[in-house]
Amino acid sequence: MSSTAAAGAIDHHNDPTTSTGIPNKKLLMWAFLASDCMFFGCLISTHLIYRLHPPPGTPPARQVFSIELTSFSTFILLMSSLMMALAVNAIQKGNLKSMRWSLLTTIFFGCIFLGCQVYEFRNFVFEKHLTITNSILGTTFFTLTGTHGLHVLIGVIWLSGMLIYSFTGRLGEKDAIDVEMMGLYWHFVDIVWIVIFTAVYLLEYI
Amino acid sequence: MSAPATPAPSAGHELEKSKFGLYVEIAMLLAVITGLELVTVYLPFMKWLLVSVLVVLSTVKFMFVIFYFMHLRWDKAFCTILFFIGLVLAGGTMFALLKLFGSEASKPLALAEPPAPVYRIVV
Numbered sequence: 611m612s613s614t615a616a617a618g619a620i621d622h623h624n625d626p627t628t629s630t631g632i633p634n635k636k637l638l639m640w641a642f643l644a645s646d647c648m649f650f651g652c653l654i655s656t657h658l659i660y661r662l663h664p665p666p667g668t669p670p671a672r673q674v675f676s677i678e679l680t681s682f683s684t685f686i687l688l689m690s691s692l693m694m695a696l697a698v699n700a701i702q703k704g705n706l707k708s709m710r711w712s713l714l715t716t717i718f719f720g721c722i723f724l725g726c727q728v729y730e731f732r733n734f735v736f737e738k739h740l741t742i743t744n745s746i747l748g749t750t751f752f753t754l755t756g757t758h759g760l761h762v763l764i765g766v767i768w769l770s771g772m773l774i775y776s777f778t779g780r781l782g783e784k785d786a787i788d789v790e791m792m793g794l795y796w797h798f799v800d801i802v803w804i805v806i807f808t809a810v811y812l813l814e815y816i
Numbered sequence: 817m818s819a820p821a822t823p824a825p826s827a828g829h830e831l832e833k834s835k836f837g838l839y840v841e842i843a844m845l846l847a848v849i850t851g852l853e854l855v856t857v858y859l860p861f862m863k864w865l866l867v868s869v870l871v872v873l874s875t876v877k878f879m880f881v882i883f884y885f886m887h888l889r890w891d892k893a894f895c896t897i898l899f900f901i902g903l904v905l906a907g908g909t910m911f912a913l914l915k916l917f918g919s920e921a922s923k924p925l926a927l928a929e930p931p932a933p934v935y936r937i938v939v
Contacts, residue, residue, distance in 0.1 A: 644905075
């Protein structure tokens with residue numbers, strides 16, 4: 611999988627056994643993330659198009675959104691990215707205990723983010739009366755942020771699976787690529803939110 | 817692709833050690849930029865200027881995450897190229913869609929006009 615240097619340290623960035631010099635799993639994940647970029651790009655542009663020309667009856671988004679809650683969610687997701695990066699760093703150094711704590715914190719932050727999103731959706735539906743069917747803003751907004759939320763949920767499940775797997779004793783420094791691949795997915799979820807936060811939420815306040 | 821150049825073990829270990837502090841510093845920087853974005857939307861400046869500032873700030877955040885947290889800075893250039901192919905295609909699609917549907921001609925009708933009455937001549 612990974613090359614071993616003279617002192618026994620594993621080079622986690624290169625793999626001379628593959629034709630590209632990149633671990634195959636990492637290459638697969640980057641290709642997937644590139645395709646996911648296009649998927650989210652279309653969802654974001656659909657939302658922006660309908661915000662450019664809101665059809666009659668569309669409620670003003672500024673009255674619906676809560677910038678405080680969204681900013682808190684953004685901060686939480688950024689911190690979860692930090693913990694994920696530390697988890698990858700820990701497993702690359704063979705520090706399993708540190709990796710477990712970092713993974714646990716990442717899962718915790720991911721759950722907080724999901725909780726905030728559920729609270730936001732409930733608030734929109736029951737108090738602001740914005741549903742996925744009653745306005746075009748609701749349709750594009752819930753589809754976009756819901757798809758992102760689904761990605762976060764998949765990430766949380768993946769992280770939890772990896773955390774449980776680490777207790778079987780079969781996860782070591784040589785398997786760092788598996789944690790790194792998961793980390794790439796998690797950071798991607800974070801960068802998508804960085805774009806959504808600006809394009810969907812902040813632009814409404816200008 | 818060509819075989820990679822393996823860094824010296826000591827240099828690699830130094831890099832791994834220094835990464836912890838680097839990640840924390842970047843996370844703090846990202847939090848500060850998010851705060852700046854929040855302040856920006858309430859500034860009494862022209863809309864185009866505020867939008868430009870927001871785009872720049874989120875691009876900086878985006879780049880920090882992909883190059884440091886996602887290790888593109890230390891990985892082979894092919895990973896960066898692969899990801900940027902997707903990113904450019906997504907950006908191009910977004911630009912095209914916004915240009916196409918953002919134009920004046922694609923504005924939805926303000927209100928559906930009632931159909932004109934039909935008169936029939938009964939003989």
